[in-house]
Amino acid sequence: MNHLIERYWIPPFYKIIVHMKYFQLLASTVVLFLAFINCSVSVPMKPVEREISEITLPEGFKISYFAKDIENARSLCRGDKGTIFVGTRNVGKVYAVVDENNDYQSDKIITLAEGLNMPNGVAFKDGALYVAEVNKVWRYDDIENNLDNIPEPVLVRGDFPEETHHGWKFIRFGPDGKLYIPVGAPCNICEKEDERFASIMRMNPDGTDLEVFAHGVRNSVGFDWHPTTGELWFTDNGRDWLDDDTPPCELNHAPEKGMHFGYPYCHGGTIKDPKFGDKRPCSDFVAPAQNLGPHVAPLGMRFYTGEMFPEQYKHQIFIAEHGSWNRSDKIGYRVMLVELNENYKAISYKPFAEGWLKNGDVSGRPVDVMHMPDGSLLVSDDFAHAIYRISY
Numbered sequence: 001m002n003h004l005i006e007r008y009w010i011p012p013f014y015k016i017i018v019h020m021k022y023f024q025l026l027a028s029t030v031v032l033f034l035a036f037i038n039c040s041v042s043v044p045m046k047p048v049e050r051e052i053s054e055i056t057l058p059e060g061f062k063i064s065y066f067a068k069d070i071e072n073a074r075s076l077c078r079g080d081k082g083t084i085f086v087g088t089r090n091v092g093k094v095y096a097v098v099d100e101n102n103d104y105q106s107d108k109i110i111t112l113a114e115g116l117n118m119p120n121g122v123a124f125k126d127g128a129l130y131v132a133e134v135n136k137v138w139r140y141d142d143i144e145n146n147l148d149n150i151p152e153p154v155l156v157r158g159d160f161p162e163e164t165h166h167g168w169k170f171i172r173f174g175p176d177g178k179l180y181i182p183v184g185a186p187c188n189i190c191e192k193e194d195e196r197f198a199s200i201m202r203m204n205p206d207g208t209d210l211e212v213f214a215h216g217v218r219n220s221v222g223f224d225w226h227p228t229t230g231e232l233w234f235t236d237n238g239r240d241w242l243d244d245d246t247p248p249c250e251l252n253h254a255p256e257k258g259m260h261f262g263y264p265y266c267h268g269g270t271i272k273d274p275k276f277g278d279k280r281p282c283s284d285f286v287a288p289a290q291n292l293g294p295h296v297a298p299l300g301m302r303f304y305t306g307e308m309f310p311e312q313y314k315h316q317i318f319i320a321e322h323g324s325w326n327r328s329d330k331i332g333y334r335v336m337l338v339e340l341n342e343n344y345k346a347i348s349y350k351p352f353a354e355g356w357l358k359n360g361d362v363s364g365r366p367v368d369v370m371h372m373p374d375g376s377l378l379v380s381d382d383f384a385h386a387i388y389r390i391s392y
Contacts, residue, residue, distance in 0.1 A: 157207035296332035300368030308375025
C-alpha cells in the first residue's frame with residue numbers, strides 16, 4: 001500500500017488513514033480511484049518495433065527507408081535542388097533532408113529551425129521555403145544555397161488565429177500561384193462568427209489579398225490539384241464523439257471558390273449534426289467526392305503524376321491515413337488509393353500500403369505523401385520518426 005501511496009502522490013493525511021483500522025477500505029478506494037484516473041489520462045503510444053518488410057503493398061511494389069530518426073516527421077515539400085523539407089507538429093522543428101549521392105537515402109539531416117509553434121506546414125516556391133506556424137507564415141529566402149548558414153526568416157503574414165485546436169497548418173502553392181492555408185475549427189464541433197475558422201484560405205506569396213476559398217471544412221491537413229483540370233481536392237477530418245462508425249472522414253472536391261462543405265451542420269453529405277443540424281439541411285452543402293473510413297484521420301494526399309508506377313495509377317489519389325485515436329477498435333494507419341474515372345468521379349477507395357496496424361498494435365502513422373522526380377512515393381511518419389520510399 002505504501003508504494004502505491006508514493007506512486008500516486010496521496011497527501012500525507014491519507015497515510016494516517018491507511019493505518020487506522022476502520023479506514024482501511026476508504027484508503028484502498030482512494031488509491032484505486034487515483035490509479036484509475038492516472039491510467040485513463042491519454043498517454044502517447046510507443047511504436048511497436050516491426051520490420052517495414054511487413055508492410056503489404058500491391059505486387060511489384062517495395063518499401064524502404066528514405067530517412068530515419070526525423071523526430072515527428074510530418075508535412076513534406078521538395079526544393080528545386082532536391083532538398084526534402086519536413087515540418088513537425090509536436091517538437092517545433094523544421095528539417096532539411098539531403099540525399100547527396102542521389103541513391104534515394106538521406107545522407108544528412110539538418111535542423112533549420114526550432115522553438116516554433118506547431119510548424120507543420122512547409123512549401124517551396126522561387127527558391128524560398130515557406131513555413132506555417134499556428135498564426136504565422138515565414139519565408140526563408142535562397143534556402144538551398146544556405147542550408148549550413150540559415151538566413152533570417154521574413155514574416156509573410158502574422159495575423160492568423162492563435163487557437164491551437166486544429167491550428168496546425170498544411171500549406172501548398174496552387175496552380176494560380178497563391179499559397180493555400182487551412183484554418184481548422186477551434187473545437188470538435190462549434191459555430192464561429194469568424195469566417196476564417198473551418199475554412200481553406202489563400203493569399204499571394206507576399207501575404208496580400210488573403211481570402212477564404214472554401215467554407216465548412218473542419219480540419220484539412222492535405223490537398224492537391226488535379227493535374228488535368230487544375231481543381232482543388234482535399235481531405236477533411238470528421239467530427240468526434242458521435243459513434244465508432246459515424247461520421248466518415250471525407251475527400252472533397254472544390255472546383256471553384258465559395259463552396260461550403262457542411263461543417264458544423266452536416267457530415268458525410270447526409271448525416272445531420274445532432275447539435276447544429278437543425279439550422280441548415282444537408283442539401284445546402286457540397287457532398288464529399290468520396291466518404292472515407294470513420295475516424296481514420298486522412299491527412300496528406302497527392303495525385304500521382306510520376307512515370308514509375310503502372311499506368312493504372314496515373315492521376316489517381318494517394319491518401320495518408322494517420323489513424324483513429326477515439327475508436328473502440330483502431331482503424332487507419334495506412335496509405336489508401338482513391339481511383340477516379342474519366343469524368344473525375346471517385347469509383348473506389350482501397351488500401352495501397354498497410355501493416356502499420358496489426359492486432360491493435362501500432363508501428364507507424366502515415367502523415368504525408370509526395371512523389372519524387374523518378375516517380376517513387378515518399379511517405380512521412382510522425383510516430384516512427386521516419387520517411388519511407390515506395391517504388392515499383
